[in-house]
Every structure is written in C-alpha cells, then in structure tokens.
Amino acid sequence: MEGCLINDHKCQKKLYERYYGYALKVVFRYIYRYEKATDVVNDAFVKIFRSFKKFECPERENLEKIWMGWMKRIMINTAIDELRRSNMLPEIGGLPDHIWEVQDKSQAADAKILYKELIAKVKNLPPSYRAAFNMYIIDGYSHQEISEKLGISVGTSKSNLAKARMQLKNFLDKDLQEADICSL
Structure with missing residues (x-):
C-alpha cells in the first residue's frame, strides 16, 4: 500500500x-x-x-x-x-459465474448459493426499495445517511426498507410454496 x-x-x-x-x-x-x-x-x-x-x-x-x-x-x-x-x-x-468464485475456500458452497439467490431476489425489487435495502441491511448505513446520500427523507428511507423487506418476504414465501408443490 x-x-x-x-x-x-x-x-x-x-x-x-x-x-x-x-x-x-x-x-x-x-x-x-x-x-x-x-x-x-x-x-x-x-x-x-x-x-x-x-x-x-x-x-x-x-x-x-x-x-x-x-x-x-x-x-x-x-x-x-x-x-x-x-x-x-x-x-x-x-x-x-467466475465473479462468484470465493477467494476464501473455507466458505461453504451453500453460503455462496444462498448469497446468489438473495442477490437475485434483491434485483427484483424496485430501485428505491433495492437501494434502501442494500444500504441499510447489507452495507450498514443509517437511515439518516441514506436520506442524505439519496436525497430523500428519513421517513421515506424507513418506508422503502419496510416495503423491501415485505416484498422479499413475499418472494421467499412464493418460492417455498412452489417448492412444497413440487415435492408433492
């Protein structure tokens, strides 16, 4: 360095x-x-x-x-x-696919697959929800920081995060229902 x-x-x-x-x-x-x-x-x-x-x-x-x-x-x-x-x-x-290769080989393959699946679900969120989710959940920004960086109110940041979580939950619930149907 x-x-x-x-x-x-x-x-x-x-x-x-x-x-x-x-x-x-x-x-x-x-x-x-x-x-x-x-x-x-x-x-x-x-x-x-x-x-x-x-x-x-x-x-x-x-x-x-x-x-x-x-x-x-x-x-x-x-x-x-x-x-x-x-x-x-x-x-x-x-x-x-080579982007997802893990440099730390001790990381389990399952964790890599789950990460890819989560990111795929996050990609389906509307842009404003996706930004709030990424910044707050994944990158650790506060709602105040998100507000300042994106030019939105703190309340909008919180609302977008709540809506992102709800949509992700719905995506996952749908996937679970489809998996249950397929296993019958």
Missing part, C-alpha cells in the same frame, strides 16, 4: 487486481448491468488512487479490515452517484 501513496503504478495495479472481484461484488448490488458495474468500479479505483493520502489506519494490525471498509464506502458512493445520474433506473444484466 505504501507504493500507492507515491503513485507507483505497479503497486496500484497489484492492489487493483487483488481487490477487483470484491469491489465488483459490492458495486453489483447497486448496478446490475455488468458493463456499467465495471465502469463504476474503475471510476471508484481512480477516486481511491487520487485520494489515497486521505486513507488513515492508526491500527496496523487491522489494516486489511480498515482498508476494505474504506474501499467499500468509496465503491458504494460511486455506485450511488451513478444511480443518481441515471435517475435510479433499474439495471438489467448478470455477472459471469
């Missing part, structure tokens, strides 16, 4: 290659067209490299954790900026 502070292009390339898959997964929760998501990831990495001097890590033993949180926030903010520019129109598309 020290090389990135002095704009060493080799270090930047290594950092980019190491975290590209993670960054794409973060962005893809907001932007569903693969080509657009890769553009957003690249834009976010440009922001990261330009503002690398702002990254602070007082605890060296937690460097990776702090770095990934900082990077994740920039990825999310860049994706939200893109959604705002495109009036939060729903994105359509999918990721190639």
